[in-house]
Amino acid sequence: xxDQERVLKFQIFRYNPQKQGDKPRMVTYEITEAPGMxxxxxxxxxxxxxxxxxxxxxxxxxxxxxxxxxxxNGQPTLACRTLTSNYEDGQIKLLPLPxxxxxxxxxxxxxxxxxxxxxxVESWIHDAYADEVNFExxxxxxxxxxxxxxxxxxxxxxxxxxxxxxxxxxxxPDFLSAVGFMRLARYALDPRDKRSDEEFYEIIGDDDGVFxxxxxxxxxxxxxxxxxxxxxxxxxxxxMAFIR
Amino acid sequence: xxxxYTDSLxxxxxxxxxxxxxxxxxxxxxxxxxxxxxxxxxxxxxAQGGMQASLGAxxxxxxxxxxxxxxxxxxxxxxxxDQDVARMFVNTSPKAIRQLSAWGVPxxxxxxxxxxxxxxxxxxxxxxxxxxxxxxxxxxxGGTKKWRTCYTSDGAGHTMLYAMDNKAxxxxxxxxxxxxxxxxxxxxGVCYGAIVxxxxxxxxIAYVAKATTIATGGYGRLYAISTNAVIxxxxxxxxxxxxxxxxxxxxxAVQFHPTAIVPVGILTTEGCRGDGGLLLDKDxxxxxxxxxxxxxxxxxxxxxxxxxxxxxxxxxGIPSRYGDHLWLDITLLGRKHIEKNLREVKEICEYFLGIxxxxxxxxxxxxxxxSMGGIRxxxxxxxxxxxxxxxxxxxACWDMHGFNRLGGNSVAETVVAGMIxxxxxxxxxxxxxxxxxxxxxxxxxxREEKKITDLLVRDFGENPFKLKAQMQKIMMDKVGIFRNGxxxxxxxxxxxxxxxxxxxxxxxxxxxxxxxxxxxxxRVPKMIKLAQCVAYGAMLRTESRGAHAREDYLERNxxxxxxxxxTTWKDDSADLPQVTYEDLDVMKMEMPPGSRGxxxxxxxxxxxxxxREQEIEDIKKANPGADRFExxxxxxxxxxxxxxxxxxxxxxxxxx
Ligand SMILES: Cc1cc2nc3c(=O)[nH]c(=O)nc-3n(C[C@H](O)[C@H](O)[C@H](O)COP(=O)(O)OP(=O)(O)OC[C@H]3O[C@@H](n4cnc5c(N)ncnc54)[C@H](O)[C@@H]3O)c2cc1C
Ligand code: SF4
Ligand code: SF4
Ligand code: FES
Numbered sequence: 001x002x003d004q005e006r007v008l009k010f011q012i013f014r015y016n017p018q019k020q021g022d023k024p025r026m027v028t029y030e031i032t033e034a035p036g037m038x039x040x041x042x043x044x045x046x047x048x049x050x051x052x053x054x055x056x057x058x059x060x061x062x063x064x065x066x067x068x069x070x071x072x073n074g075q076p077t078l079a080c081r082t083l084t085s086n087y088e089d090g091q092i093k094l095l096p097l098p099x100x101x102x103x104x105x106x107x108x109x110x111x112x113x114x115x116x117x118x119x120x121v122e123s124w125i126h127d128a129y130a131d132e133v134n135f136e137x138x139x140x141x142x143x144x145x146x147x148x149x150x151x152x153x154x155x156x157x158x159x160x161x162x163x164x165x166x167x168x169x170x171x172x173p174d175f176l177s178a179v180g181f182m183r184l185a186r187y188a189l190d191p192r193d194k195r196s197d198e199e200f201y202e203i204i205g206d207d208d209g210v211f212x213x214x215x216x217x218x219x220x221x222x223x224x225x226x227x228x229x230x231x232x233x234x235x236x237x238x239x240m241a242f243i244r
Numbered sequence: 245x246x247x248x249y250t251d252s253l254x255x256x257x258x259x260x261x262x263x264x265x266x267x268x269x270x271x272x273x274x275x276x277x278x279x280x281x282x283x284x285x286x287x288x289x290x291a292q293g294g295m296q297a298s299l300g301a302x303x304x305x306x307x308x309x310x311x312x313x314x315x316x317x318x319x320x321x322x323x324x325x326d327q328d329v330a331r332m333f334v335n336t337s338p339k340a341i342r343q344l345s346a347w348g349v350p351x352x353x354x355x356x357x358x359x360x361x362x363x364x365x366x367x368x369x370x371x372x373x374x375x376x377x378x379x380x381x382x383x384x385x386g387g388t389k390k391w392r393t394c395y396t397s398d399g400a401g402h403t404m405l406y407a408m409d410n411k412a413x414x415x416x417x418x419x420x421x422x423x424x425x426x427x428x429x430x431x432x433g434v435c436y437g438a439i440v441x442x443x444x445x446x447x448x449i450a451y452v453a454k455a456t457t458i459a460t461g462g463y464g465r466l467y468a469i470s471t472n473a474v475i476x477x478x479x480x481x482x483x484x485x486x487x488x489x490x491x492x493x494x495x496x497a498v499q500f501h502p503t504a505i506v507p508v509g510i511l512t513t514e515g516c517r518g519d520g521g522l523l524l525d526k527d528x529x530x531x532x533x534x535x536x537x538x539x540x541x542x543x544x545x546x547x548x549x550x551x552x553x554x555x556x557x558x559x560x561g562i563p564s565r566y567g568d569h570l571w572l573d574i575t576l577l578g579r580k581h582i583e584k585n586l587r588e589v590k591e592i593c594e595y596f597l598g599i600x601x602x603x604x605x606x607x608x609x610x611x612x613x614x615s616m617g618g619i620r621x622x623x624x625x626x627x628x629x630x631x632x633x634x635x636x637x638x639x640a641c642w643d644m645h646g647f648n649r650l651g652g653n654s655v656a657e658t659v660v661a662g663m664i665x666x667x668x669x670x671x672x673x674x675x676x677x678x679x680x681x682x683x684x685x686x687x688x689x690x691r692e693e694k695k696i697t698d699l700l701v702r703d704f705g706e707n708p709f710k711l712k713a714q715m716q717k718i719m720m721d722k723v724g725i726f727r728n729g730x731x732x733x734x735x736x737x738x739x740x741x742x743x744x745x746x747x748x749x750x751x752x753x754x755x756x757x758x759x760x761x762x763x764x765x766x767r768v769p770k771m772i773k774l775a776q777c778v779a780y781g782a783m784l785r786t787e788s789r790g791a792h793a794r795e796d797y798l799e800r801n802x803x804x805x806x807x808x809x810x811t812t813w814k815d816d817s818a819d820l821p822q823v824t825y826e827d828l829d830v831m832k833m834e835m836p837p838g839s840r841g842x843x844x845x846x847x848x849x850x851x852x853x854x855x856r857e858q859e860i861e862d863i864k865k866a867n868p869g870a871d872r873f874e875x876x877x878x879x880x881x882x883x884x885x886x887x888x889x890x891x892x893x894x895x896x897x898x899x900x
Contacts, residue, residue, distance in 0.1 A: 018445065018757035035565070036507065036596070048709040052761035053753035057281070059473045062510040063595060064402070064588065065285040081595040103422075103444055104758050111282030111421045115413065124414040125348045135342040136890040136899075141378030142353050148584075150350035151396050154403055158284055192348065 008033050008084055010042065011093040012054070016104040026093075027051075033090070039072065039079040042092075043106075055105040063224065066157030069164070070106050071095040076161040078224045079106075097164045114158040120176065121184045121203055126195045146191065153186035153232070155225045162229065165218030174208045178219035178229050181210060185232040188239070201243045210236045245689055246449045250276045251673045253437050253453035255425045255480055257283030259401075259655060260637025261459030262408045263662020264669055265417050268455070271670035276451065277419040278440060280475050283409045287461050287473040288658060291401025292513035292588050294383060294393040295659070296652035297337040300894045301379035302354050303372050304391035309894065310334045311872055312389050315835060317650060320387045320544050322790035322800060323837040324494070324646025324808070324828070329623050331834065331882045333644045333653075333660050338892040340659040341380065341394055348407040352395055352585075354381040362520025362576055364540065365530065376895055383585075384518040385651040387544035393652035398515060398588045401655055408659075423449075426766055428456065428483050428490075428633065429680065429688045435490075435633035436680040438483070439692045441766070446757035448692055450685050455672045457625070457634040457665070458484060459658075462615035466775045468716035470612040471504050471511040480639045482770035484619045485777070485821070488814040490630040493620035493641030493826075495774070495811055496781035499648060499791045500725045501613035502548040507566035508596060509611045512589045514651040517541045519585060521574040523552065524605065525560040528571075536842060546648040546791040547842045549610035553725050562607065571605035578602075610725055614638070614654065616645045616791065617778070620810060623883060625665030632676070634669050636661040643808065647790025667885040696756065699765050705750030708764040715742055715768075715775050723779045728795045732783035739776045740819045746772050777811045777821050784823055785809065787848075802837050802850035806830065830856050834880035871900075 007030050015024035029046045040061045047054045056079075059067040063081035070079050073093050084092065100108035117123070133140075162178035169175045181204065187193045188200055204210045213233055220229035252268035254261045257279030269275045279286065300308035313334040318325060345351055356377040358369050363384075372381075385393040396403040412419065425438040429450065437453040460480025464472030484490040502523070503512045517523070523541050525531050535551040536543040543551070552570055555561070561568030574582060574589070579602045582590055586601075593601040619627060619635035621642050627633040636642065637658040642665075644657060722735035746769035753761045787801035788794045807825040814822060830836055830852035837853055839845040863878050864870075870878065873891065891899040 016758070019755060038508075038596070047760060051753075052709070052751070052764075053755075053759060055758060055760060059281050059285050059475055060287065060290050061474055061508075062290065063591060064290050065281075065287075065473070067281065067285050081591075083595070083598075107758075111285070114282065114284070115419070118410060118413050122414075124410040125346070127346075130346045133343065133346040135339040135346070137342075137893045138895065139342045139345045139380055142350075143378060144353040144355040144381075147350045147353045148397070151352075151399065151403065154350060154396075154406060155399060157289075157402075158282075190348070190350070192346070 006033050006090050007031070008042065008090045008092060010046065012106065013095045014105050015102070016055070017102060018104060033084055037084045039082045039084065039092070040068065042084055055103065055107040057107050064157065066159035069097050069110070069159040069161050071097060071164070076164045076222045078159060097160050099164045099169055100160060110158065110160045113160065113163070117176070117180045117183065121180050123183050123187070125190065125192050127192060140192070142191065146189070150186060150190050153182055153189065153227065156182050156227055157225055159224060161222040161224060162219035165222045167216055167218065168212050168214055172208060172212055175212050176204060176209050178233070181233055181236055182227050182229065185236055197239060197243055201240055204236065205240050205244060210240055245686065246447065247685065248276070248449060248451050249678070250274045250451065250453045252455050252457070252669055253451050254278070254457045254459060255438060256459030256461065256637065256639065257419050258286035258288040258459060258461055258637060259405055259408055259658035260662050261457065262412050263659050264457050264459060264636055264666040266412055266415060267663060267666020268670045268673060269415050269417050273670060273673045275417055277412070277417060278423045278425060278451065279419055279421050280424055280443070282421050283412070283419045284405055286405060287476055288405045288655065289402045290473065291655045292398040293385065293515040293518070294395030294400040294652050295341060295404065295656045296385070296388070296392050296650065297341040297394055297656060298334065298390070298392055299338055299341065299380055299382065299394065300390070301376045302381045302391055303370055304384065305382045308390040308392055310892070313337070313392060316388050317644060317653060318835050319840050320648055320650040321646025322648055322840060323802070323806070324497070324789055326623070326643040327834050327880060328882045329642050329644045331876070331880055332623060332664060332884050333657060335884065336660045336663060336888045337656050339888055340656065340663060344404060344407055344659065345380065347411050349403045350396055351380040352397060354379050365520070365522055365576070379895060383515055384542060385514055386517065386542045386548065387539070387650045393518065395515065397584060398513060398586050404655060404659070424763070425480065425483060427688055427692050428487050429685055430487055430489065430630060431680055431684040433489060434631045436678065439688050443763065444758050446759065448689060450689055452678065452680060452685060454676050454678050455632055455634060455669045457636060457669055458619055458639050459635065459637045460639045462638040463774055464612050464615060466716065466719050466771060466778065467612040468713070468720045469509040471501055471509055472613070477767055477771055478774045479767055479770055481618055482774050484633065484635070485773060485811070485813045486770070486816070487630055488812060490627045490633055491620045491810045491812050492777055493617055493643060494647070494781070494809050495617035495777040496785055496792055496809060497616035497647045497790065498612060498778060499545060499614035499616060500549040500610040501545060502552055502610050503572050503608040504611035504613070505592065505597060506564065506569040506607045506609050510592055510596060511613070512572060512592065512606060512608065514545070516572060516574050516586060516589060519581065520577055521572055522576070524571040524573050525555060526562045527560070531555050531560065538841065543842055544648055544840070545651060546793070549725055550793055552610055564607065569607045569609040572608045573605050574601050575603060575605070614649055616647060616649055617641055624668040625661065626668065626672070632672065634665055636665040647792055663888065664885060667887065696762070699749060699751055699762065700754045700756060702748070702750040705748040706745050708749050708761065708768045711742055711746055711749070712764065712768045712771065715739065715772050719775055719778070723782055726793050726795050727782055729783065732779060735779040736776070736783055739772060739779055742772050743776060743819050773813060773821070780820060781809045781811060781823060799846040799848050801848040802853065803848045806837065806850050834876065836860070
């Protein structure tokens with residue numbers, strides 16, 4: 001962290017589809033860097049002092065909730081935990097995350113996409129008896145390692161970085177995307193979910209599913225939570241190929 | 245006018261809101277959830293540490309049960325809580341966690357055999373029992389007698405919220421995202437839903453419902469530096485206050501967490517200390533044992549925060565350009581443990597501080613963290629004054645936390661309150677019909693429309709961002725960890741001025757659709773009112789209790805202050821809220837006020853305390869054969885929905 005003040009140049013994509021006649025454009029803002037400044041701090045500063053109409057989404061500002069993914073100098077990432085000091089020349093270009101409906105400027109509707117994804121992979125425990133569990137009794141036991149492995153996949157924060165980095169998704173709008181594969185793998189691993197491989201095949205056994213994936217692994221490269229995309233996608237493909 | 249009708253309207257898609265929605269849907273009522281953000285991004289996701297439930301499966305939790313959890317919770321609250329509610333809570337929490345387990349939370353599990361752990365700065369070996377293998381495990385947290393905080397590595401809140409939202413999706417519960425409730429609709433003392441602004445189109449919609457539940461989380465962002473999400477601005481509380489009918493309880497009860505990183509205020513979980521981390525000063529000296537020889541770093545949160553502040557005031561802090569701080573040392577836990585059980589902490593240190601906590605100390609300082617105050621409710625979750633309005637979670641003053649909540653008791657509260665209040669919401673839906681007049685709906689709609697139009701046409705006026713920053717600074721400087729009469733009086737006066745100024749906000753960006761400046765302009769006057777409730781309540785309360793610490797009134801004064809603060813705002817043009825009090829009845833307490841066991845006990849006792857103690861002794865003597873359940877029934881008979889009445893099983897102990 002250097003103590004030298006420098007002026008940062010932010011080039012930001014601006015477009016408000018709600019506003020009649022508005023056109024997409026890039027606008028440049030200059031602000032003085034502060035020590036420990038993140039893109040979250042910088043954008044709020046710009047909004048408060050230069051342009052109150054600037055739209056972006058932050059919730060936790062701690063890299064936990066997945067709200068703030070955007071393209072920073074060409075790479076999808078969580079803006080809240082990106083320090084401006086990472087960019088040596090002080091030039092920072094921000095674009096909204098592609099692959100999602102644009103709300104305005106840097107704000108995109110990942111929520112809608114993720115709910116649809118959850119519905120599509122039926123992102124819940126399938127067990128006819130789950131609602132009849134007698135919760136006065138000891139819970140069903142689980143192997144501690146299995147619990148840990150499930151958590152590894154459940155760390156996904158639905159930020160959408162993997163979706164935006166995926167070439168297949170660009171060509172196939174209905175492609176489930178890595179986030180969906182990770183979710184499905186999470187339930188496939190969970191002994192509490194009673195779905196069979198055939199049932200999972202119904203969901204991902206086609207070209208909009210795991211067979212459309214070209215395993216170029218943009219997803220794994222950009223996942224801010226380091227989910228094991230490569231291993232899991234390979235695993236799902238093997239499992240599904242076996243059924244096909 | 246766009247109107248959407250439903251039975252159960254739930255404002256808030258965090259853990260509490262979703263659980264209430266699930267309960268009313270399960271009982272067959274049409275349910276809609278509103279949220280500022282996608283539900284899974286609610287602030288509940290940020291809870292890292294875990295959830296308290298007395299399962300007693302791990303060896304260090306052996307012997308735990310509802311009684312011990314109850315005692316810890318009441319003590320933690322500094323006897324400010326509602327003991328009926330604390331009772332309902334501790335009895336239901338084990339059920340809540342087991343239900344969540346069935347719904348998919350991958351709780352960390354007990355692993356049989358020897359484990360090396362760090363306790364009191366030393367490595368020790370503990371041995372987990374064979375028969376406990378695979379059950380839900382727990383970690384140590386501040387202010388608890390047993391290891392009771394169940395966790396998923398350090399993503400407890402995240403996994404709980406994901407399981408809860410997934411359950412809601414499974415049940416087809418609609419979550420209307422990017423919607424903000426800005427006013428409640430009410431008529432003749434009954435609430436009928438809310439006026440809601442679509443944050444994308446800017447359109448106002450009336451959501452009309454039989455029962456309305458506010459589960460909008462805390463109001464941490466009244467402070468400039470807070471561990472809370474940027475959306476934790478208390479708007480749900482404010483719209484209840486603005487009815488002039490609903491009351492807010494104990495708004496001055498604000499908790500500061502010992503270990504948020506400096507300067508940004510992001511939290512490092514209490515799990516750091518629970519797992520063995522230490523607090524060190526500028527000399528690398530472990531100072532907590534000097535202040536609290538018994539619980540040390542794991543004293544209750546309010547206590548640790550105050551001790552840290554005292555120590556820094558003695559010049560023992562590490563100076564930095566952002567003021568003094570102390571060190572949190574987790575290096576002694578080792579890489580393996582940190583990378584598995586404290587991984588989010590590690591990520592936060594790497595990204596925001598550029599350090600590796602496996603090798604370096606973390607700069608920390610007490611920071612605003614939790615709002616014990618909120619919408620006052622009965623044990624059913626309903627407002628005692630505005631019928632049909634319910635509240636649950638951090639937004640509510642259901643009041644199991646009193647003046648200080650224990651770590652791990654909050655996410656537990658959200659789910660347990662969601663279950664219990666959810667049943668009462670469903671009861672209410674089945675017992676009441678919707679008979680609100682269209683003119684009432686129109687009245688509220690027009691009123692809110694006019695406020696927005698006024699904002700959009702005003703040419704000159706105040707800047708909402710600046711007003712907010714000024715309010716946050718007042719709260720930081722004058723309504724913080726240690727409080728005194730002089731500062732508080734100034735805060736109250738200065739906030740009055742801001743309140744007036746907030747009536748003349750003008751915008752630079754004058755469009756009605758998605759517009760962050762307009763959002764701010766709608767929220768800031770509401771936030772200032774809440775800040776006034778906090779500051780004024782703090783000024784009036786001339787004692788120290790839990791997180792409310794007065795330098796000019798050091799003692800806890802049960803004689804004069806064993807009561808809950810109730811705040812209303814009847815006249816919108818007034819520049820201060822009205823404050824009244826509700827007594828806590830010692831003669832009904834299962835656990836009469838005593839000492840928390842920190843520092844010197846200088847409590848001014850309530851005259852009823854010895855009476856009640858004697859009465860309890862007599863009841864115990866008269867019923868020598870009574871087991872703990874029968875005794876509780878005699879001392880504190882509580883209402884609890886039928887579904888949740890059963891006893892909880894524990895390993896090696898059955899249902900005893
Ligand atoms: C960093 C951090 C760590 C924590 N760790 C722990 C822990 O380890 N253990 C523990 O027990 N507790 C912990 N807590 C506390 C606990 O997480 C919270 O108290 C709890 O999750 C609050 O849940 P909730 O459902 O009440 O509200 P939230 O999860 O905050 O949800 C509020 C919801 O209301 C919506 N909303 C708000 N205003 C409006 C409006 N006007 N209109 C419409 N919707 C609105 C939001 O969109 C959101 O969906 C932690 C808190 C923080 C800040
Ligand atoms: S491997 Fe490539 S094609 Fe497959 S999901 Fe990841 S980014 Fe998309
Ligand atoms: S898998 Fe990774 S990149 Fe994709 S949504 Fe989840 S956290 Fe984001
Ligand atoms: S704001 Fe939550 S991840 Fe960035």
